[in-house]
Amino acid sequence: MLDLLYPRLYVPSLFDIDLGALQKKGINSLILDLDNTIMPRGARRIEQEVEAWLRRVREKGFRLCIVTNNRDRSVPELTQRLEIPVIIRAVKPRRKPFVRALELMDATGRETAVVGDQIFTDVLGGNRLGLYTILVDPLGGKEFIGTRFISRPLERLLLPRIKRRFGG
Numbered sequence: 001m002l003d004l005l006y007p008r009l010y011v012p013s014l015f016d017i018d019l020g021a022l023q024k025k026g027i028n029s030l031i032l033d034l035d036n037t038i039m040p041r042g043a044r045r046i047e048q049e050v051e052a053w054l055r056r057v058r059e060k061g062f063r064l065c066i067v068t069n070n071r072d073r074s075v076p077e078l079t080q081r082l083e084i085p086v087i088i089r090a091v092k093p094r095r096k097p098f099v100r101a102l103e104l105m106d107a108t109g110r111e112t113a114v115v116g117d118q119i120f121t122d123v124l125g126g127n128r129l130g131l132y133t134i135l136v137d138p139l140g141g142k143e144f145i146g147t148r149f150i151s152r153p154l155e156r157l158l159l160p161r162i163k164r165r166f167g168g
């Protein structure tokens with residue numbers, strides 16, 4: 001059970017992901033979390049730096065899909081100009097939204113990585129399907145109450161071990 005809570009990789013931020021190394025593992029598709037992974041939760045726009053990174057990732061040949069538990073209907077609008085499909089109200093760690101993302105990207109589980117800032121949604125959800133999971137540090141936007149008072153305190157118990165494993 002505990003294994004399901006460990007990411008396959010931990011890096012401080014998106015920019016630290018070694019895309020070439022992923023490609024060598026046969027990974028060509030990324031399921032990206034939105035809140036506090038791509039943008040601070042509650043922010044109105046995606047930072048230019050992140051947008052440039054997303055374009056670079058796609059130019060390298062990766063297929064992308066954003067999967068978010070956010071229920072805000074303005075999210076798709078926000079990400080529209082990036083031309084990346086978005087699944088909102090995902091209820092991660094349920095399997096269904098991840099399966100749907102694979103369908104949208106026309107990708108198999110073996111060639112797909114999940115990138116997110118939360119162990120109990122992104123990492124657990126991805127691991128349940130056997131996807132390659134990458135944990136990043138949260139960007140620091142204001143968090144959902146359940147995240148703040150339940151998930152994060154539990155994460156704090158696991159993070160030192162995870163970071164030690166990856167030399168963070």
Ligand SMILES: [Mg+2]
Pocket residue numbers: 033034035036037116117118
């Ligand atoms: Mg998040």
